[in-house]
Amino acid sequence: MPETVIQTRKLTKEYVREDYHVFALKEADIEIGRGEFVALMGPSGSGKSTLLHCIAAMDRPTSGEILVLGQDLSSLNERDIAHWRNVHIGFIFQSFNLIPVLSALENVELPLNLTALKKQERREHARNALELVGLGDRLHNLPRQLSGGQEQRVAIARAIVTDPDLILADEPTGNLDAASAQEVLNMLSRLNKEFGKTIVMVTHDPHAARFASKIRYLEKGELLPDGRTPADWNLPAAEATSG
Numbered sequence: 001m002p003e004t005v006i007q008t009r010k011l012t013k014e015y016v017r018e019d020y021h022v023f024a025l026k027e028a029d030i031e032i033g034r035g036e037f038v039a040l041m042g043p044s045g046s047g048k049s050t051l052l053h054c055i056a057a058m059d060r061p062t063s064g065e066i067l068v069l070g071q072d073l074s075s076l077n078e079r080d081i082a083h084w085r086n087v088h089i090g091f092i093f094q095s096f097n098l099i100p101v102l103s104a105l106e107n108v109e110l111p112l113n114l115t116a117l118k119k120q121e122r123r124e125h126a127r128n129a130l131e132l133v134g135l136g137d138r139l140h141n142l143p144r145q146l147s148g149g150q151e152q153r154v155a156i157a158r159a160i161v162t163d164p165d166l167i168l169a170d171e172p173t174g175n176l177d178a179a180s181a182q183e184v185l186n187m188l189s190r191l192n193k194e195f196g197k198t199i200v201m202v203t204h205d206p207h208a209a210r211f212a213s214k215i216r217y218l219e220k221g222e223l224l225p226d227g228r229t230p231a232d233w234n235l236p237a238a239e240a241t242s243g
């Protein structure tokens with residue numbers, strides 16, 4: 001049994017307005033071990049992003065417990081959270097979220113600006129990360145001078161440049177054509193297998209989910225029971241993705 005790196009107990013996120021009440025997450029219990037590659041699936045609005053954001057400490061639950069890498073996230077204040085996230089989490093977004101006026105190299109260097117590394121070392125780390133994702137020859141391109149697949153690979157380089165324990169990806173292939181999606185999935189798979197990174201990936205795409213070692217399914221904020229492998233799922237063709 002590998003070390004548990006993500007553990008939630010009755011994790012609940014509620015949105016209440018005057019005439020509106022939604023459980024984005026309802027008493028979700030999940031346990032993820034070091035080195036696992038877990039795909040989170042479920043219909044639009046089922047709480048996938050909410051769960052991922054709670055794990056990344058980008059969102060706070062209404063109730064329940066969440067321990068990530070042994071840290072009780074509820075005990076961190078906002079400033080500590082930003083630092084904790086920068087050290088431990090690499091987050092990959094569907095729409096890449098690169099800064100348009102910065103080069104690939106500068107984008108990847110950003111998370112290192114909060115560390116004690118010297119300028120030269122930051123450059124070196126960023127260059128290495130870009131080489132790892134096959135973009136060693138695109139260091140000085142701006143995002144708009146790259147294809148979507150290349151932009152997402154820059155975003156992956158940015159996510160791994162701090163050597164985080166955990167990589168979280170929210171529909172990382174949602175905006176990509178099939179060939180670019182395949183490259184991104186191969187990359188994530190390699191980070192998992194070769195570098196031992198724990199990965200949680202939200203996806204609508206059954207093909208993408210097959211790269212994971214385990215699939216967990218959410219429905220209306222509730223996690224369906226554990227214990228299935230990708231091969232057990234006889235999922236319909238990919239649904240249209242939505243933000």
Ligand SMILES: Nc1ncnc2c1ncn2[C@@H]1O[C@H](COP(=O)(O)OP(=O)(O)OP(=O)(O)O)[C@@H](O)[C@H]1O
Binds near residue numbers: 023042046049242
């Ligand atoms: N800030 C908010 N205010 C009110 N309701 C919200 C807010 N954020 C999310 N929700 C609601 O919580 C539920 C879960 O949303 P979430 O974004 O986690 O779904 P999702 O599974 O990621 O969906 P998708 O596949 O469309 O990205 C939805 O019903 C959504 O409308």
Ligand SMILES: [Mg+2]
Binds near residue numbers: 048049170242243
């Ligand atoms: Mg979502």
